Amino acid sequence: MKIAIHHRKGSFSDRWIEYLEGRNIPYIILNAFDNNIIRQIKENNVSHFMWHFDQNYFEDMLHARTLFRAISQIGVKTFPNEDAYWHFDDKVAQKYLLEALGVPLVKSDVFYHKKEADEYIESTSFPKVFKLKGGAGSINVKLIKTKDQARKIVKQAFGRGFEAFDSWTVFTDTIERFWRQKTLHNFLRVLKWGFKGIFVDKQYKVFPKQRNYVYFQEFIPNLTYDIRLIVIGDKCYYLKRNTRDNDFRASGSGILEFVPGNFNIQAIKIAFKIADQLNMGCVAYDFVFNTDNEPLIVEISYGFQPYVYDQCTGFYDASLNWHESKVNLENEMIHNFLKQ
Incomplete structure (x- = not known):
C-alpha cells in the first residue's frame, strides 16, 4: 500500500499527513496539477490518492474529478471517491440524486x-x-x-x-458577524473577507x-437553526448552526452549538441509512425540520471547513447511542479510507 496526498496547508491533508507519519505508513506528496502526474502515480506504485479539493478553487473544480476518474481506471482508490465527488458543490445534481434515492428532502x-x-x-x-x-x-x-x-x-x-x-453577501455577512462577536479573530476575518467581498x-x-x-x-418558515450531521464509517457527528438575527440562513452564521440538545433523533437514523446508499466514505448532511418536526435534507457534501468540528463532544453510533469522546474527523476519514 502506498498513499499519495495532494497537500494544501489548512486543508484535511494537514492531519492526514500527521496520521500517516504517526503510524509509519508510507506516503508521498504529489502535486495533482503536474503535467506528468499519471506517470508519477505509476512510478511510485500509488494505491490510494487523497485530495481535499475545494469548491472555492476553480482549478480544483476543473481538474480533480478528471484526474480521479482517470486513475481509478488503473485501480487507484481515491478520497473522495466518485460517488462523493460527482455531485460535490452542485445542489441541482444533489436534488436529482436524493430524489432518486427517495429520501426526505426539502x-x-x-x-x-x-x-x-x-x-x-x-x-x-x-x-x-x-x-x-x-x-x-x-x-x-x-x-x-x-x-x-x-x-x-x-x-x-x-x-x-x-x-x-456573491461578494456583497460575503462582505455584509462578515460585518454582521464582527458586530455580533467582537473578537480579534472576527476583526481579522472582516479585513480578509471584507477585502474579498469588495474587490473579489x-x-x-x-x-x-x-x-x-x-x-x-x-421555504420553511420559523426556522431558527439547522443541524449538520457528518457520517464517517460507523460514527455520526453533530453540530447545530443557529440562524442570523432576522434571517432564515443558518449555514455560514458562525453561531454554533456542539453539544446535542433536543431534536428529532430520526435525523441520525436517516443519515446512517442514506450513507450506506450514497457510498461516499464521508458525508455531511444539512438537516432542517418542518412544521411537523420531520427532518428534511437540504444538501450534502463530502467536504467542509477543517478544525471547526474539533469542538464536537462525541458521536452517535448506528444504534442512536451517544458516546462522548474527543473528535478528529480527518483521522476518521483516513482510517476508514485505508481499510478499503
Whole structure:
C-alpha cells in the first residue's frame, strides 16, 4: 500500500499527513496539477490518492474529478471517491440524486428554459428560496418573497446570469458577524473577507457566470437553526448552526452549538441509512425540520471547513447511542479510507 496526498496547508491533508507519519505508513506528496502526474502515480506504485479539493478553487473544480476518474481506471482508490465527488458543490445534481434515492428532502424545483420557469412562478406560491448550484456558507442563497422578485430572478438567470461568487453577501455577512462577536479573530476575518467581498479575490473571478437554469427550494418558515450531521464509517457527528438575527440562513452564521440538545433523533437514523446508499466514505448532511418536526435534507457534501468540528463532544453510533469522546474527523476519514 502506498498513499499519495495532494497537500494544501489548512486543508484535511494537514492531519492526514500527521496520521500517516504517526503510524509509519508510507506516503508521498504529489502535486495533482503536474503535467506528468499519471506517470508519477505509476512510478511510485500509488494505491490510494487523497485530495481535499475545494469548491472555492476553480482549478480544483476543473481538474480533480478528471484526474480521479482517470486513475481509478488503473485501480487507484481515491478520497473522495466518485460517488462523493460527482455531485460535490452542485445542489441541482444533489436534488436529482436524493430524489432518486427517495429520501426526505426539502422540495426543490429546477428549470432550464425561461418559459417553464415563468409558468412555474405563476402557478406556485411565495416565498421561495433561490440558490445557485454552488457556493458554501449561504453566499448564493436569497429569499424570494414575491412573484415580481421571482420574475426578475428568472430574467437574470436566462439573461446576463449571476456571478458565481456573491461578494456583497460575503462582505455584509462578515460585518454582521464582527458586530455580533467582537473578537480579534472576527476583526481579522472582516479585513480578509471584507477585502474579498469588495474587490473579489482573483481566484473567484475565473469562475464562469451561472446562467440558463433557475433553482428554487421550498421555504420553511420559523426556522431558527439547522443541524449538520457528518457520517464517517460507523460514527455520526453533530453540530447545530443557529440562524442570523432576522434571517432564515443558518449555514455560514458562525453561531454554533456542539453539544446535542433536543431534536428529532430520526435525523441520525436517516443519515446512517442514506450513507450506506450514497457510498461516499464521508458525508455531511444539512438537516432542517418542518412544521411537523420531520427532518428534511437540504444538501450534502463530502467536504467542509477543517478544525471547526474539533469542538464536537462525541458521536452517535448506528444504534442512536451517544458516546462522548474527543473528535478528529480527518483521522476518521483516513482510517476508514485505508481499510478499503
